[in-house]
Structure formats: C-alpha cells, structure tokens
Amino acid sequence: xxxxxxxxxxxxxxxxxxxxxxxxxxxxxxxxxxxxxxxxxxxxxxxxxxxxxxxxxxxxxxxxxxxxxxxxxxxxxxxxxxxxxxxxxxxxxxxxxxxxxxxxxxxxxxxxxxxxxxxxxxxxxxxxxxxxxxxxxxxxxxxxxxxxxxxxxxxxxxxxxxxxxxxxxxxxxxxxxxxxxxxxxxxxxxxxxxxxxxxxxxxxxxxxxxxxx
Numbered sequence: 001x002x003x004x005x006x007x008x009x010x011x012x013x014x015x016x017x018x019x020x021x022x023x024x025x026x027x028x029x030x031x032x033x034x035x036x037x038x039x040x041x042x043x044x045x046x047x048x049x050x051x052x053x054x055x056x057x058x059x060x061x062x063x064x065x066x067x068x069x070x071x072x073x074x075x076x077x078x079x080x081x082x083x084x085x086x087x088x089x090x091x092x093x094x095x096x097x098x099x100x101x102x103x104x105x106x107x108x109x110x111x112x113x114x115x116x117x118x119x120x121x122x123x124x125x126x127x128x129x130x131x132x133x134x135x136x137x138x139x140x141x142x143x144x145x146x147x148x149x150x151x152x153x154x155x156x157x158x159x160x161x162x163x164x165x166x167x168x169x170x171x172x173x174x175x176x177x178x179x180x181x182x183x184x185x186x187x188x189x190x191x192x193x194x195x196x197x198x199x200x201x202x203x204x205x206x207x208x209x210x211x212x213x
Contacts, residue, residue, distance in 0.1 A: 044156050052161075052185045053152050059192045060148055063093060065211050066199035067137060075137040076130070079205035082198075086206075087137050088130040089199045093192055094144040095128045100188050101151040104158070104181045107165035114170035155185065 042053035067075060067086050075087035102110035112121070131140065161182040167173045179187070200211045 042152070042156075045159065046161075048161060048182075049155060049158070052182070052189075053155050055189055056148070056151065056155075056185070056192075059189055059196060060144070062211050063090060063192055063196040063199060064141065064144070066196065066203040067141065068209075070137060070206075072131065072136050074206060075140075077206065079202050082202075083129065084198055084202060085130060086199050086202055087135075087140055088128075089195045089202075090137075090144055091131065091135070091140045092128045093195050094140065094147050096191055097151055097188050098147045100184050101147070101154055103165060103179075104163075104184050105154060108168050111168040113168055114172075116169070151188070155181075161185075 042050045042057060044050035044053055067090060070086065072087070076085050078085055099111055117125075131137070158181055162180050164178040164180040164183075166176070166178045169175075196211070203209050203211075
C-alpha cells in the first residue's frame, strides 16, 4: 500500500471520527430538550447484562451532557478552586473506563502496579485530568465514544459476569482481593457518576447550565 493511500485512509478515518462525535453531541442535545433522563435500553445475553450496559449508557450521557455547546477554552477552564475541568474529566473517565474494560478482558496485567509508580507515572496520571496542547474537546469526546462502544461490545459478548481477576497492588486495595466482571462494571458506573457530578458543578459555575432541573 502506498504512502498516499495510507494517508487518504487515515484522513477518511479522522473525518468519520469527527462526524461520529458531532452526531453524538447533536443527539444528546436534542434528546435532552424533550427528556433529560434518557430511556437507555440495551441488548445482552441476560437481563443483567442489558441492565448494566443500559446504566453505563445513561451515566455516560450525563457526563457528556456537561460539555454541550462548549468550545475548547471553556472545556479547559477551571470554575472552582479545584483543578478539575470538564474536558479533563471526560478525558480521565475515558482512560479509566478503557483500563477497567481491559481488566475485565485480560486480567491484572491490564493495570499497573500502583505501589511501584515512579514520578513520570504520577505525571502521566495528572495529565489525564487536563487537555494538553493540541488536544480538543471534540477529540476527547470522540475517544470517549470509541471506548464506550468497545466496553459495550465486550460486555454484550461476555458469557459470565462472575469471571474474576485479582486486583493489582495498590495502597487503596486490600491484598488478595479479586473483582468479578460485574463488580468492575459497577465500579466504572460509580466512578463515571462521581465525575459527572463534578462536571455538573463545574458547568453550572461556568454559565449556569445544569444537567437536570
């Protein structure tokens, strides 16, 4: 394959990703105008699978909703004493969901040994919470949509939610604890919900917009 062909394919893929993210933003905004709590439904091998996927989609909706109609500067702006920003929170949640979905798929090796983290690792973790030079809100939303789609497909194809893996070494995990796929999905939902609340406060402080109410 020639270099020109590769570049053309990459350009087409980038354009498709942008269109996907724009479509997601438009759909979420339109839906919110009529019904601020989306009636998310999903299919899965069991009703429990379907409920977990549906709740993931609902809480992701509320996180994305905090970014509606914002530009890159607004998405990077601190509006409280916290360092948190809307763009940074969505970027972090994307990384978090990607990591825990990989944990469900392949086990402990998908996550680092948090007790062995070096200064560079802590810096990389801090960079998850902010938009770096060259990063955009649209790019972050596009990445989030891709990760979300991958997680949903993983769960829809997972035969047993009881499959479990040992947690990695970390100061905040008790030694020898394992999490099932079910427990891990609940963790993704809980952390996304927590950060959606953070983002809601940041957005209301920015221009008075609320996710609900």
